[in-house]
Amino acid sequence: MRCRFALVPALLAAACNQVFGLDPATLRDAGAAIDADPTCATDPGGLPDEDGDTVRDACDPCPQLDERGDGANDADSDGVPDGCDPRPGVPDQQRAFYGFADVERPGEFTYRIDDLSTGQADWSANDGDLRISGLAPDSDALAELQVGRATVTVDTIYRLEIDPSPKQVIGVWASIDPDSVDRERPRGMDLVVATLGAVAVDPTVVLNDWPTALVQTAPADPVIFSIGARVRLLFTCEQVPAPRCVGSVRDLITGQKYEVDTANQGLVPTLRAGAIGLRAFAVPAAFEYLAVYVDP
Ligand SMILES: [Ca+2]
Numbered sequence: 305m306r307c308r309f310a311l312v313p314a315l316l317a318a319a320c321n322q323v324f325g326l327d328p329a330t331l332r333d334a335g336a337a338i339d340a341d342p343t344c345a346t347d348p349g350g351l352p353d354e355d356g357d358t359v360r361d362a363c364d365p366c367p368q369l370d371e372r373g374d375g376a377n378d379a380d381s382d383g384v385p386d387g388c389d390p391r392p393g394v395p396d397q398q399r400a401f402y403g404f405a406d407v408e409r410p411g412e413f414t415y416r417i418d419d420l421s422t423g424q425a426d427w428s429a430n431d432g433d434l435r436i437s438g439l440a441p442d443s444d445a446l447a448e449l450q451v452g453r454a455t456v457t458v459d460t461i462y463r464l465e466i467d468p469s470p471k472q473v474i475g476v477w478a479s480i481d482p483d484s485v486d487r488e489r490p491r492g493m494d495l496v497v498a499t500l501g502a503v504a505v506d507p508t509v510v511l512n513d514w515p516t517a518l519v520q521t522a523p524a525d526p527v528i529f530s531i532g533a534r535v536r537l538l539f540t541c542e543q544v545p546a547p548r549c550v551g552s553v554r555d556l557i558t559g560q561k562y563e564v565d566t567a568n569q570g571l572v573p574t575l576r577a578g579a580i581g582l583r584a585f586a587v588p589a590a591f592e593y594l595a596v597y598v599d600p
Pocket residue numbers: 355357359364365366367368369370371
């Protein structure tokens with residue numbers, strides 16, 4: 305019951321680019337510091353510039369946030385400014401950044417997988433957002449980054465701009481097997497927030513191939529599924545020292561935050577080498593960006 309397209313950098317290109325009209329991800333070589341890029345030393349600025357801080361995304365160590373000022377500090381010296389560091393105190397390196405700008409260039413979206421029986425959602429990029437419209441029961445947008453099973457962190461912000469449907473799920477993949485036979489529930493790790501109507505919010509991890517409710521550190525609040533909600537999802541899965549995934553769901557309007565940790569429940573995730581991505585279930589939403597971090 306799923307329609308899905310995959311966001312895959314580089315190789316197969318062209319045709320779907322015409323369909324989706326999306327900008328390419330900013331991909332960064334492992335181990336390459338941004339300020340070591342000679343084209344960034346004399347960067348004149350330009351587009352795409354997700355956060356509008358006049359530094360082009362490809363040369364911006366914090367492309368999703370204007371980090372000038374206090375956010376420019378880098379307490380753990382990993383090259384990711386405090387303003388957007390997903391794990392302060394732990395080494396990180398930004399591996400990819402999707403700003404979803406209107407600028408259309410070749411080389412990003414390379415194939416689409418549909419598994420349709422009850423409808424199809426549309427993913428499209430405009431005004432710097434990736435929007436999903438329609439009320440398909442389950443839809444994922446995936447990017448294959450070949451990050452292996454090292455520590456992977458995904459960071460996104462979503463907004464709800466119109467009336468959501470009674471049943472809603474929004475989530476982010478940090479580990480997935482894109483070759484899973486089961487398109488309904490592929491194997492991997494997915495942090496999702498879900499609600500049935502306006503009565504409850506339930507942060508959950510899809511553990512391997514089945515959803516597992518996680519202990520919440522704060523009472524549920526359905527405001528994160530209200531019109532105008534703006535919510536940041538951060539999800540990290542690591543293999544060393546032991547398989548573990550931690551996630552947070554933070555309402556940027558109210559400041560309320562929910563945190564989940566598989567270790568607190570004695571759960572052992574089976575991490576997959578493959579794709580990361582975004583998920584929506586019957587809820588129109590706009591994703592502002594998708595940032596991906598790995599171990600340096
Ligand atoms: Ca910035």
